[in-house]
Amino acid sequence: MEETKVKQLYTNVEKTKDNSSEELVKRKTIENTPFEIITVDGKSFGAMGQYRVTEPKDTVKKVETELKKITWDRIVQVVMILNEVKNKVETNNKK
Secondary structure (H helix, E strand, C coil): CCCCCCCCCCCCCCCCCCCCCCCCCEEEECCCCCCCCEECCCCEEEEEECCCCCCCEHHHHHHHHHHHHHCCCHHHHHHHHHHHHHHHHHHHHHH
């Protein structure tokens, strides 16, 4: 078998102005809940798995306060997400 060399081209790569290693996406798990707080570009929102459950807010604290409130809207959201996940699992098991 012949060995093939691969050459990589970086024509579309630009250097960043500052070489900081700033994290672009941050995740914070809220203990004793199924929720996480995701922060992207300075805006934070609550998520459950791959589903967003709150609107973007300016601070993590605002999102955390909203997620810790047990409201009927939040209960309905969680039930709908669990139902969606259950349906996806059942569909994948049939294949």
